[in-house]
Amino acid sequence: MRDQTRIMVVEDDPTIASLVEYILQGAGYQSLLAATAADALALIKTGDIDLVILDWMLPDIPGVQICTALKERSGRGFLPVLMLTAKGEVSDRITALDSGADDYLTKPFYIEELLARVRALLRIRAAESERDAAIAALAAQNDALRTANEQLREMQAQLVQNSKLAALGELIAGVAHELNNPLAIILGNAELLSPQRNSDDQRSVEQIIESAKRARRVIQSLATFARRGPMLKEWTAPSDLIERVLDLKRAALRSAGIGLEVACQPDLPMLRIDVPQMQQVLLNLLINAEQALSRSPSPRVRLSVSRGHAELPPLLPACATENSGAFVNFDVADNGPGIPAHIVERLFQPFVTTRSPGQGSGLGLAIVYGIVTQHGGQVLVSSQPDQGTTVRVALPINPPEGMG
Structure with a gap:
């Protein structure tokens, strides 16, 4: 885990870049310098950046054009950008803020004001990070609750099914027992009646025997279903x-x-x-x-x-x-x-x-x-x-x- 806050300074003027770096290091921040927009886009991929101080006028691409790209390529949540420029007109401020900058500071600047704006943007970033972490935690809890609810629903359905089967098993066991004895008498007497001299009578006896045997098979199935012994x-x-x-x-x-x-x-x-x-x-x-x-x-x-x-x-x-x-x-x-x-x-x-x-x-x-x-x-x-x-x-x- 990093001990220092990392701030990238994108400034083509080496004097101003060194001054800003000196101010940030004196306040306990770690600074990374980039002289061009290309350097800034490459540098932001190398590690976590907590804040960007971005010069409006760069030698390759104007800062207002790469502001959004820096935020997108940071790969993390909210990345605050402080636009630093000599342009002080209201229209310039509007352009900078519309390009994605989160704050605007004109040159020359006061050291205390620069640090105050840095601290304010870092507080916003910390709050955004806490919010993202809270949302992620809530999402994880929601997934866990959803999984637990599905498992509980399955367990409830299983318990209901088992309860139904147990109650039905007791009923079926009693019915099968009561039917088994008279059915055995019917089948035994029917078998004693065979064979018959009259073909129609013999066919009727065979139908009785076959039906009784089928009923016995059903009763045996009922008894098997109802059995819940050891x-x-x-x-x-x-x-x-x-x-x-x-x-x-x-x-x-x-x-x-x-x-x-x-x-x-x-x-x-x-x-x-x-x-x-x-x-x-x-x-x-x-x-x-x-x-x-x-x-x-x-x-x-x-x-x-x-x-x-x-x-x-x-x-x-x-x-x-x-x-x-x-x-x-x-x-x-x-x-x-x-x-x-x-x-x-x-x-x-x-x-x-x-x-x-x-x-x-x-x-x-x-x-x-x-x-x-x-x-x-x-x-x-x-x-x-x-x-x-x-x-x-x-x-x-x-x-x-x-x-x-």
């Missing part, structure tokens, strides 16, 4: 988890004519997770992708695993290339029709589905959301019409305390 975590390699999931789903995707691409980044860290639950998460995402691709001409699914940040994933066929971060990201991407924007906003709410009525319970992603958040992770979705959808499950490498 997780049984174990250390697992991400590649092992992927292999378990693909063992269950690879054949179904192949028979549906869906191309499958798998990319697993090497040397991924172990994750402490509830393996069956996370297996259910990835299965649900693959099932959703399979259903979304039912009418696509060249259906493809990409399952990729990488270490990185929990940011919005890219669409297929791009893949994450991060090699650092606090999360292991599981991306399931498809090249299907995409998800409408009004659905994306409610995608993790129970019973929200993009499928036709009667073809989906709308619980798959709600279950995914519940399981992943219990693991301290995040679920992100990127979708564009006719370009596909990517769902990212980001699991923390070092989960927070209290997450199991």
Whole structure:
């Protein structure tokens, strides 16, 4: 930090320049001399200048013409300029002030008056600097408050979502329990009625059995969604988890004519997770992708695993290339029709589905959301019409305390 105030004296008369320099140094200021406008423009780039004493008449360019250029090239805030000249007419003063000068002093001058004007301009500069610093501090505080407000809004939305899911989970658990017993009786008796001699009767019994089984699957999904019990975590390699999931789903995707691409980044860290639950998460995402691709001409699914940040994933066929971060990201991407924007906003709410009525319970992603958040992770979705959808499950490498 500089101890002395730096004042540039732009004066072509060496006698006057030496006199002004002597006066300034005697008052405790550091002076820098420039004999021409070109010297002044070059000198002002070399360091911080606090004030300029500028002669009107210079050998190359008049001072009134370079006044604004000096202020612009200083690279800092307010730079005061004191115009020093033998011209004393009112019109000359007006010209000098209009050119950008902040004060005007005629030759010959009194030493005390010169120093008084220098002190006054330096006080103005100090006040302007304090104001700029205050504005910058307020801007930084405003940015920090805006960031904190956005984080708070996200946390509030998360808390509201978790509260809704918890309350709905309790309700669903009770309903599923009450429906499970009578449904088991219906299904058991229907299976006892088969086979029937009459073909119409047999068809009716088969419809009862099929409908009862579908209802049982829905109830099982409801029970899975409602379950919030303790997780049984174990250390697992991400590649092992992927292999378990693909063992269950690879054949179904192949028979549906869906191309499958798998990319697993090497040397991924172990994750402490509830393996069956996370297996259910990835299965649900693959099932959703399979259903979304039912009418696509060249259906493809990409399952990729990488270490990185929990940011919005890219669409297929791009893949994450991060090699650092606090999360292991599981991306399931498809090249299907995409998800409408009004659905994306409610995608993790129970019973929200993009499928036709009667073809989906709308619980798959709600279950995914519940399981992943219990693991301290995040679920992100990127979708564009006719370009596909990517769902990212980001699991923390070092989960927070209290997450199991």
